[in-house]
Amino acid sequence: MHPITPDRAWPLHGSAATRQLEASAIAATGPHVLMQRAGLSVARLALALAPHARHVWVACGPGNNGGDGMEAAMHLQRWGRRPRVRWFGDERRLAPDAAASLQRAREAGVAFTDTLPELTAQDLAIDALLGLGGTRAAAGEIAACIGTLNAGAAPVLAVDLPSGLSADTGQATGPAVRARHTLSLLTLKPGLFTGLGRDLAGAVWFDPLHGAGATTPCATLLAPPPKHPRAHASHKGSYGDVAVLGGATGMRGAAVLAATAALHAGAGRVYVSTLGSGAPELLADVPELMWRAPGALELARLAVACGCGGGEQVAAQLPRVLAEAAQLVLDADALNAIAADAGLQALLRQRRQPTVLTPHPLEAARLLQSSTGAIQADRLAAAQALAERFSAVAVLKGSGTVVAAPGRSPAINPTGNARLASAGTGDVLAGFVAARLAAGASAWDAACQAVFRHGALADAWPADRPLTASALARAWA
Structure with missing residues (x-):
């Protein structure tokens, strides 16, 4: 026993x-x-x-x-x-x-x-x-x-x-x-x-x-991810570059949260590309982050987390992102834009580069033209349907997050708790996944490692300390 x-x-x-x-x-x-x-x-x-x-x-x-x-x-x-x-x-x-x-x-x-x-x-x-x-x-x-x-x-x-x-x-x-x-x-x-x-x-x-x-x-219950010790003879370029594309006016914090999470999860360099005018003032609190205009991003060499606080403006960026990003995490408003546009769906299915989708149940329902109730009624089947339909790794968030990929049995995450049910924690997860992709992990491994670690941090969180997304973004160690 x-x-x-x-x-x-x-x-x-x-x-x-x-x-x-x-x-x-x-x-x-x-x-x-x-x-x-x-x-x-x-x-x-x-x-x-x-x-x-x-x-x-x-x-x-x-x-x-x-x-x-x-x-x-x-x-x-x-x-x-x-x-x-x-x-x-x-x-x-x-x-x-x-x-x-x-x-x-x-x-x-x-x-x-x-x-x-x-x-x-x-x-x-x-x-x-x-x-x-x-x-x-x-x-x-x-x-x-x-x-x-x-x-x-x-x-x-x-x-x-x-x-x-x-x-x-x-x-x-x-x-x-x-x-x-x-x-x-x-x-x-x-x-x-x-x-x-x-x-x-x-x-x-x-x-x-x-x-x-x-x-x-x-299915399989996820195991703890392996350790990734850093070699002494390495430099920031050894760990890949991440760009976060999102943060429309009024939602800048989502992009900064994802970028901060990617930085603390080990990415060598992290760029924030906000939608709207000018660099976000929030970057002053995280001086390690660098701002770039969306058109200035060299997508072919970047792991991109797209959609965090992107609003309706992110849809215009998606054709280029889907075509050019070396590795890609699609979250939040990027998923909503794809769900509403058959052309973007076709571009997503045509991608051959590593791609991870990170929907919550409502976003998954939009992508599958279904309902939240139907998604929750069989979470494993829904995650697998997302992965097969869009030829990508799918992370269906929620209690017992499910990770699915085409042609393999899904995995269920055993970590995490209800303290993650607060604004911004999903943006943090997107940043974690992007950092693992930038470091060279496969889309499957990046998703599994990030999901497990994201939940484990919440499980180990001190009871007398509020779990906020900004604190969680800095907690990867």
Whole structure:
């Protein structure tokens, strides 16, 4: 059993691959063995998380997830914890493995109850209601039980998935359990790490249950980027040049934030090219930055971050930028301009130089002629669609940022938190990506490294210090 921490890459498998692995494991071990392993793992984690819990309440659904819960209750009973089980099943419809675990729980003396007790913070609740089998919105008594779990003070340990959460998308179509801990069994599911998953799953644990067989992951959880020590015999030209093109009147700060981020992320030289008249006065606060008029930029030798605060004026710059920039990050208003112009979309698809798109869900919806709700309903599919449509690396920002590229499985970022939900942090990310591109990273590596580091900085941010975009831009080290 492993706690999932952002210190290594983890393969992720969706519901179809998990069922395939489950079938292989059952064929290799025989009936009921996998459920016994799952129940024992749940019971061990429950005891480790709440060794002094006064009461343990196990909510068991009608399927195999409920069987895992009853198996766990049997072990807890034998260990003297005296759990109580609320079971929502029908004995006449039980699958054989779940029926065997029900019988084992009864024989061990587990108490079954029809009531939903009020638990305190000193108790523990185990959610074994739906798991991977929850393909429809919870209703009736199970929905009421989910409400009781969420309203109670007791910490909740979810078995495999918080009930109501989609393993594949990280979304919920109805009531969903908000767990303090989730023990993912056999595989790690992508839905635990993106969309609502990070809020609903809490701390994620993993037990592969010694499952047999292997399938290709549908996604990967990002690992920390490698260190990039600088050679003594190097100079500013060794680390590439970045230009930030944006900052229309009234939005100059966005361009300066992106440029400051690129500078602190290691770019050798950083130019700011604002849209409007004259150099921005804000550059006086960052004397290392250099101002250039848009027409004076030598795009063919630059990593360009385009769109940060660009307003409507950025659209006129995009044909040249798309045609000439050596490496390119398209953000914010540049993405909106492309979404509204079929000619710009064609130029983007024709690019052969490294290109990274960094949309938030609304910008992604515009690019795909969709809706924010549809984007959020399946973030992995949306990011992949962006990458394939525009032949670029796509970074779909949000909880569990998704990085996608044509012809490969996407990655989900495990770092970051809600403190990043403030103005300017997206501009900072664009600057980070541009700096990694300028240093010679591929578009995929630049996006993954910048996204991970951006979130990790927020995770490590001191609780007593405000996280502002200007401070974040200077924090890369």
